[in-house]
Amino acid sequence: MTIKLRLARIATAIERRVDPIVQRKRVASVLEPYIGYATPEHLVVRGRVLGRVRKGTVRAEQNRWTNLRQMLSLFLTNEVSDITVHCDEYSAISDDEGYFTILVPRDERVGWVEMIIHTGQVTAICPVFVPFAGASLGVISDIDDTMMETGAYSLWRNLWTSLTGNALTRNVFPDAVVLMEKLFENGRNPIFFVSSSPWNLHGFLDQIFERTGLPRAPKFLRDYGISETQFITGTHGDHKGRAIDVILTANPALPFILIGDTGQHDAQVYSDAIQRHPERIRHVILRAPGRGADAEDMRYVDAIRHLGVPVTVDADYTTAIAALR
Known part of the structure; x- marks a missing residue:
């Protein structure tokens, strides 16, 4: 055991x-x-x-x-x-x-x-x-190291950043706000945030979003409860995959853009989701924090592209924002 x-x-x-x-x-x-x-x-x-x-x-x-x-x-x-x-x-x-x-x-x-x-x-x-009837697409985005700097790719850095900052000091990437504003289109397109942060931080994240201009939107956070087989129930990938399935099922008429980072295996999670929901994902955007995308990340990026879905991988969102223009 x-x-x-x-x-x-x-x-x-x-x-x-x-x-x-x-x-x-x-x-x-x-x-x-x-x-x-x-x-x-x-x-x-x-x-x-x-x-x-x-x-x-x-x-x-x-x-x-x-x-x-x-x-x-x-x-x-x-x-x-x-x-x-x-x-x-x-x-x-x-x-x-x-x-x-x-x-x-x-x-x-x-x-x-x-x-x-x-x-x-x-x-x-x-x-x-x-969502409004005139929505043209939906957006599913990660939060940590995708919208705001956390250091989730490093356990100790993640804990230090998460526990010693507050809602007024946490750093949201300015280009992330610009990207989401363009995709949101003044509320026309629905946005959903999926994160492995616990539900205890729901109000905390709301404060950060309101202060920095990130769209107010439904969040799918994680229950860190205890079960007989796991000290912390579920895994990061399982949680994100289930949340994506729920969101796509709830919005059957919309194509989606998936936004994440290369620090927590989002490329793998998104590749699996695309295979479960063919023709539903229009584009994948990945921020590459820390040392950037490694060989495993790029293997899944190539797998996504092989499935016919374009992927933008960069240290920031400059390229993705330019493509939207």
């Missing part, structure tokens, strides 16, 4: 014994909404039920120790399971990690739709983006 598998089973056993004790003391005091999306049949209303949320005032000049404490506090969630959350006459029950998804029949509304969700006396507004 591998060390990871042993850790997973030990962690699961501890979690099962502790959760019933903790749950008795929990009440739903916060509904944390996540940006929802639309399918041909439904509005997908998403969020999480929490017992509390720790928030602190953020200043650009605060020291790294303060940043670290505030970032770690985002992970000290008190999630609440088995809570019924309502939206109109529809409802869902929060799972073991507090997550819920409510499917509301789609009507004629497009653009940003605000859905009121509630449980008991706790109420929140969940924004849902519904």
